[in-house]
Amino acid sequence: MDVHPIDPHSKTSPSQQLMDQVLDALSRGEASAGDRLPSVRSFAASALVNPNTVAKAYRELETLGVTCGRNGSGVYVLASGVETARRVRRAQTLLAFRETVLQALSVGHEGPSLERLLKQLSANSHRKDTKVKS
Amino acid sequence: MNRSCSPLQAVGIEKHFGKKVVLGRLDFELPVGQVTVLLGRNGAGKTTLIRLCLGTERPTGGQLRILGRDPVKHASEVRRRIGFVPDVPDAYDWMTARDWFRFLRPHFPGFSMKRAIALSDSLAVPLQTPFRALSRGQATKAMLVGAVAHAPELLLLDEPFAGLDPLAHDDVLRAIISEYRAGERTVLLTTHDLEVASRVADRIAMLDGGRIVRELAPDELEERSASGSLPAQLRHEMAESVEVG
Numbered sequence: 017m018d019v020h021p022i023d024p025h026s027k028t029s030p031s032q033q034l035m036d037q038v039l040d041a042l043s044r045g046e047a048s049a050g051d052r053l054p055s056v057r058s059f060a061a062s063a064l065v066n067p068n069t070v071a072k073a074y075r076e077l078e079t080l081g082v083t084c085g086r087n088g089s090g091v092y093v094l095a096s097g098v099e100t101a102r103r104v105r106r107a108q109t110l111l112a113f114r115e116t117v118l119q120a121l122s123v124g125h126e127g128p129s130l131e132r133l134l135k136q137l138s139a140n141s142h143r144k145d146t147k148v149k150s
Numbered sequence: 151m152n153r154s155c156s157p158l159q160a161v162g163i164e165k166h167f168g169k170k171v172v173l174g175r176l177d178f179e180l181p182v183g184q185v186t187v188l189l190g191r192n193g194a195g196k197t198t199l200i201r202l203c204l205g206t207e208r209p210t211g212g213q214l215r216i217l218g219r220d221p222v223k224h225a226s227e228v229r230r231r232i233g234f235v236p237d238v239p240d241a242y243d244w245m246t247a248r249d250w251f252r253f254l255r256p257h258f259p260g261f262s263m264k265r266a267i268a269l270s271d272s273l274a275v276p277l278q279t280p281f282r283a284l285s286r287g288q289a290t291k292a293m294l295v296g297a298v299a300h301a302p303e304l305l306l307l308d309e310p311f312a313g314l315d316p317l318a319h320d321d322v323l324r325a326i327i328s329e330y331r332a333g334e335r336t337v338l339l340t341t342h343d344l345e346v347a348s349r350v351a352d353r354i355a356m357l358d359g360g361r362i363v364r365e366l367a368p369d370e371l372e373e374r375s376a377s378g379s380l381p382a383q384l385r386h387e388m389a390e391s392v393e394v395g
Contacts, residue, residue: 061325
């Protein structure tokens, strides 16, 4: 799983940013059921954040039903974890998308031109996927 | 060590240099096992406070206890139990990191050469290159390795990011984070870098004009970081504290 440094200036709290990184990795298939997540210490060092923030994100992922901790041996992805991660991230990103579209419409973008942009982005993303697969 | 005893207790600490008051009736305490960031502008008194903790300066007034001891009267005992990284690496420039560790070992009974070598390896610190040929980032990491190889209870980091370019800055920050031992090792990090403070602090204390003008506890920091950019809030807070102070 790729970990990148958190952004301390973001409106999203550091622990939420860490949770999002894990949920995104699961949604994209970079980690799957039964996989062990990075140790708190190595995750903290890669994300340039206090280890307690990682521990908090891990606790919340467990509460969400995405992972479980096994007696000090690490944090593992649950069988249902991938589906839960997708559901959570889809709901979050849809909400953010809706807000951005409303904001774009409110400053004068036309519905059809946004639609065209969406189609274009979606086609590009499919093309990238096919390239990666081939 | 008595686990309930704060590793650093300062009551009414004063430090004058001639007529200049650098610290004025400062009260400060570090909770065990947490990372406290001491934020302050240049000249706020951060380095003076660190020197008092190391016992290299004597307070003009007040009482300071490091790990329950007077750091001047019990200097050697106190220093054996703390690790220190200065703002400018102060090893002799002809020494290699390995020489530096050999130099430190006899002064620290718990010093493990094995730990120092393994840690140097994982942090990419060259062991055979003299300090004068190391980059500033490599030299700072070598100082960090030397400071933790005896497994200190208290780690003091005085502006460890001073003079580092952005890549070296992140590299040193990564090294420091990997040496945190949550719940076990108490860390005091002085900096004026609000972004670093936002990333790594369990608690933040703001030092200005020789006094602690504001302290932010872990739950307060968590609440703030959930409500928007923490560095921006800290900047605002510091500006206000200075006006009030």
